[in-house]
Amino acid sequence: MNAYLLTIGDEILIGQIIDTNSAWMSRQLNLAGFTVIGKSSVGDTAAAIIDGLKQAMSQADIVILTGGLGPTKDDITKKTLAEFFGSDMAMHQETFDRIAAYFEKIKKPLPPTLGEHQASIPVKADVLLNKVGTAPGMWFEEKGKVVVSLPGVPFEMEYLMSAEVIPRLKKRFPGRPIVHRTLQTVGEGESNIAKRIENFENALPSHIKLAYLPSLGQVRLRLTGIWPNEEVQVDSEAILQKELDTKMEELAALLPDIVFGKEDDSLQRVLGNILLEKGFQFGTAESCTGGYVAHLMTSIPGASAYYPGSVVTYSYELKTKLLGVKSETLQEFGAVSEETVVEMAQGAINTLGVDISLAISGIAGPDGGLPDKPVGTVWMAVSNGKQTITALHVFGRDRSKNIQLSGIYGLNLVRKFLLEH
């Protein structure tokens, strides 16, 4: 089935906000087996909304509108939809009660007319109860087409899509079961991965597809299975799930060095869990990453249980003073060298009193490159005080990317060290 997305709001047309909603909605619709054939944005006027709606309904069976349902705005969307579908408005009591209860809970007076305004809904609409905000979603049907209107606030839209719209669409347009499984990898590019798993990919049955979803330093591998037969039984989805789980295990076994997690795992969360499990304290000594690794680690709630702290030593002096790196090492090999990161890692264990440390030193750029050490050269070391491993990377010329890639590759080096030690 085809879907069309229509976003409403001048703030998108003047470029004040970037429309992240429609990419999120497209992914969710795709995962559920619906094809988004187009999307457009129109301004906050009845004429523009009706034009956009007609255009969308002429192309797709499902139209999803977002925006224009806020409490402080002149609520043009709701009025326009009522007019378009020839519907009266009526108070939706459950929505009104929810809003009143919410203001009672936060001990603020209900602003005059807010409840009445937000709970007034075209009678032809099915109400999609918004449990995370005040503006409900609306579901209209006409001549076999579905038109859904949702608030534009991202987490309210996401709640309503997940809890209401996708389940209802699946019921309204039943199709074959679709199942997705995702593996998270780090440290190898798309084309290298493709070479390594060529045989696996070629041997996949035609109802299972593999997608490569790359981001900086990481590639997600997503398997999508569609039930292969016309006939769908009660246990078809469970059978398909089992089949994909088996394929996922096969795939993970082919890439043990780069697979770090599944579905929505992040590297810093996976690493935190390993540290918790092993009962290890971890600390970092950063030069070129300048605190980025510490920031990644402490972005996870509860990180204080395994991450007591970190030092950022940009200067030679602090490398020596805080980490005990020998002046001779810095003089002879330079700050960006295997010798220096090994001493930094050792120093971090002593200074921070941790079990495991990561040290990173490199040339983030854009300046500071040397003939034998171009911008993007980064050395890193992981140590437990007895064993130390090192790695050298030569990234590119972009300072921000070099910092981010160093952080991601550094955390992955720690993860690999912990799996072996």
Added chain:
Amino acid sequence: MNAYLLTIGDEILIGQIIDTNSAWMSRQLNLAGFTVIGKSSVGDTAAAIIDGLKQAMSQADIVILTGGLGPTKDDITKKTLAEFFGSDMAMHQETFDRIAAYFEKIKKPLPPTLGEHQASIPVKADVLLNKVGTAPGMWFEEKGKVVVSLPGVPFEMEYLMSAEVIPRLKKRFPGRPIVHRTLQTVGEGESNIAKRIENFENALPSHIKLAYLPSLGQVRLRLTGIWPNEEVQVDSEAILQKELDTKMEELAALLPDIVFGKEDDSLQRVLGNILLEKGFQFGTAESCTGGYVAHLMTSIPGASAYYPGSVVTYSYELKTKLLGVKSETLQEFGAVSEETVVEMAQGAINTLGVDISLAISGIAGPDGGLPDKPVGTVWMAVSNGKQTITALHVFGRDRSKNIQLSGIYGLNLVRKFLLEH
């Protein structure tokens, strides 16, 4: 004049990439005096492109297409435009020569057919020379309407918009001069600022408008002036610029405590420049921000000239060991207290050997709140060893926002301290 944006590519419709191009283009067109009345995205097929184009041309005088011009893709956009405008294709020699010269420069063989393919252009198009990539832009005119096609790679699109499209549009649709000026503020909300500058705003002449552009912890104030008379002279734009400069000075004088810069300034760059100017070394002692402040400071190239390093002390032990915070202080007042951040700031000066330090300690959340110190409570201190100032903030419940706001407010506290000491 009205403009319509049309993005081409399945990767947008499946939600694989977020369309940041159209927000950027909308802002630039708005700044140049053009109104974007709608935007839409279509898939990589000739039918979808032609439908989208007809729809766009029926609504606006200017249509700008992006995407579908890559060298590795089946170049459906160019062929479709040639067909739509009834134009033959021909080789554009300057484009071909540029591509050949580029591959010679990077010492790689020109891939077969790439030059011919990229340099083949519909003869009815004016070529917009792409000096930062291989796919040129194209400018078509028909029945008074302008249709421009640009590559989708953001920095190529941005180059062509700035260097070619905006200047040509201004010439093709001459209007009254428009001038913009932006002030950057930090640490006060939109509504408070509005109250403080109410008289200024009310006294603005009708041809100058003020816009509030908020982001986390910061608000940009943009003045837009449009030449007030029908008659435009050679020096009209210069006169308008002078008028706006004067207004900007008036506005900045009303908000000396929160204005930190102009146009595209960032807080960390402005702070870096002040430190360089004063010849001061600066260091940070972070608890709840966990390295985020260090990351902000070191995101600026050349930061090593004034930022030798930083410590992240999440644990009580490291606060004592690395910063000399007294155990009694931690016991009596807790890690999140004025007493502790004052000792952390003092300790940072000694440990890091810097002239100025910033210390931050707070409860980032989502857990860890206390009855008298809810999640979001953050203490910060700035010291030069002799004088120390402190600030208390109570932000919200979101961990990521608390970390970011603490960093931004912390850097601003340093900036204010430096202006007075």
